[in-house]
Amino acid sequence: MSERYDPGAIESKWQAIWDRDKLHSVAEDSDLPKKYVLEMFPYPSGDIHMGHVRNYTIGDVIARAATMQGYNVLHPIGWDAFGLPAENAAIASATHPSTWTYANIERQKASLARMGFSYDWDRTVVTCDADYYRWGQWIFLKFWERGLVERRSSPVNWCPSCATVLANEQVIGDGVCWRCGSRVEKRELEQWYFKITDYAQELLDALEDLPGWPERVKTMQANWIGRSEGAEVLFALCDERGEPTDERITVFTTRPDTLFGCTFFLLAPEHPLAMRLAGGTEHESEVRAVIEAAARETSVERSLGERQKWGAFTGRYVVNPVNGEKVPVWVSDYVLMEYGTGAVMAVPSGDQRDFEFARQYGLPIPPAVIREDDPMLEKLRASQERVLDDVDWECAYDGPGVMVQSGRFTGLPGGKNSRGVSEVIEWLAERGAGRAAVNYRLRDWLISRQRYWGNPIPAIYCGACGLVPVPENELPVVLPMDVDITKGETLADHPEFYETTCPQCGGPARRETDTMDTFTCSSWYYLRYCDARNDSAIWDKAKADYWMPVDQYIGGIEHAILHLLYSRFFTKVFRDIGITEASEPFTNLLTQGMVKLDGHVMSKSRGNVVAPEDMISRFGADTLRAYVLFMAPPDKDLEWSYEGVEGMHRFLMRAWRLVTEVCAEVSPDVPPLGTSDAGKDLRREVHRVIGKVTRDVEQFGFNTALAALMELVNAAYDYRNKVGPAERDRSTQLECCESLVLMLAPFVPHMSEELWSNYVRREGSVHVQGWPTSDARIAAADEIELAVQVNGKVRGRVVVPAGTAPDAIESAAREAVNDHLAGKEIVKTVAVPGKLVSFVVR
């Protein structure tokens, strides 16, 4: 009677019906509590891969389960469609980036539909559509109004292969381009920046308000922001004759308590002062050599491993404000222009790098902060002379200790965040020679790109007025389609694009021809989903406030800094502009693990990919979905196994057969619900599994939830093997099948729908049913098995009726381990209700 499980037929049938009925469209007018479930949107770089399948399946289970549990669920999808891969593909295949991009979007859309994901397709956004990117330009203008946009010249990361600049966050690993892996070079260029550093402190502090984020991601962001507390100290520059001038050079230090140990002063090779000081002197050639060598090297090579430090004396001195000492100014390649002020005070006794430099060039190493138990302490106390060097020192000491040879501060505790630090700062501040300061590693976000396939920056250069924003009512600045990327063209090759008039004075002007970093497009798409079709505003605030923040975000760990930091920044600016109430975009974050084959991440270049489409064709989308959920917890890497896929397919067929057989059995003279022992056992198992699966889904334990469903199917077969067809309790079996199908629904939506609609209930969609509830009274066992331990080892077990008095349990337990108690004295008895009884004997 029952039909074979045929995923191919079932899946396409239900996909068409769900689509026709708009089963997954949502509105903001529900009485139900909202839940916004979001997966990171794909880049349309070809077919979807297993990483997408895993990411979107996890999100789909969360979204579908939430719907059944009574939430109004927003679950949208879109495409992150601007970017270099489209240009590269266009060059390779002699097409236009838009042709390639939209074709891929259609292919991916079809694959996602085949997977049966519950998206509200009416909200789809594609970032290269003008009705999306115009709002990206609008955001740019708003940022500009708020002083968060800057155009300035500074050393930037240049990818020679991509022929564009990159943000700091896009330089990864050993200093390579995040996208193509080429070595990144340093260039001095004028570029557009978003001033994310204005939000550095809040981006750091607010991490504490994100308990739903993995610790790992928060730590990575905190490290990236890299807050250091310390002081700015002003050193007076001396003239050629060594006489102090009014010019001050500022350094940042975390250790002002070591100022008395400063014996030289360092400038980064890029520091403008370097050549100014040494130029035209006997030191010029040596200083120039250091500067030129540093310029030849990439910043990567400069920071690689243990390398010899190299420097040159400029011939000039600066005055140490705490003791008036003149210390020589050197230029060295271990000082970075991009951190702090590009100038540092060197304390060789307290900093290993300075120590090495001092040893190399024979500069003095006077102790400033030493260990309290350092034998040198006594010697220094006794000595009237300043100890300038101690040959015993093997390396610098940067731990906590006591300040020595430090004038009025001598004897104070020193070290990071010590009293010595705060007292020195206070002293400096009183004399205008310094102040407390905080320094961040985070740099401003360089957002301009010298590429065609991106969102045009809405700015105009006017000879008379300077930089002028494109007026809001002239948006969008449309990206022209007639640019021939195969000839290496960019917007700068198209006068009809860039020739314009100044919005302010009406004179001839030139449009900006750079486009924005694609990460600007992906930093606000989750807000646009809230009101995706709005053509008069970026979104309706009420709608955004209804859905935001995203309750559950799911995506790869590779975005731990880039996308997630930028999105947090955007959301905070939006809040300050007043277009959202949300302060953080993503309340809970799940970073899913990678899908690997033979221990390696699947990749086209490695040639170890398993195509989702093949798997769908062979086993069906439901099998693939359940498989990727079952093989590992969502945040762990998943090792692909073809046998594992087959195993999951077997389970689905087994579940299918169970439900169809049970529903086909017609025996009206069935005993009432769960009266036989076997029937009671099955019913108990049903309710135990409901409880287990409910908890597991809540905690994203999809692998254990599926395991519990397997146990339920196994239990149902056990029952049917034990009880003859005539005696089988049809009500209990139906309750079992109904619960099973309801719980399977988020995992294997097509099969569940087919079983629900054509076998179990024959009415309504399974996906709009309520989630089953576990009845604790039914789930409770009437008999409990307890382990009995003697001195911590299990020596026996007892079965007692539920509710047996503790005394009776204990004596039964004693009986069960009689042999082990013989001749011994029971010193202690520990009873854990429902678990075990433990005797301690002597």
Next chain:
RNA sequence: GCGGGUGUGGCGGAAUGGCAGACGCGCAUGGUUCAGGUCCAUGUGGGGGCAACCCCGUGAAGGUUCAACUCCUUUCACCCGCACCA
């Protein structure tokens, strides 16, 4: 160097401090089948014993506890992020 994470059978993986190895894969035996596959049943951490049972076992070494994969200390290996950051 700093920060984060992971170590459990042949494999993927389970275990609010309470019977380690759920569930699945693989494997073995038997059944169904003309046969292969499918499917069904049973077994499956290591060692010892005819056996009821006993000993060992969660990277390593200590500790706390009646009881430790789980908590504490030390340590090893691997993975990830940052890094001449002053």
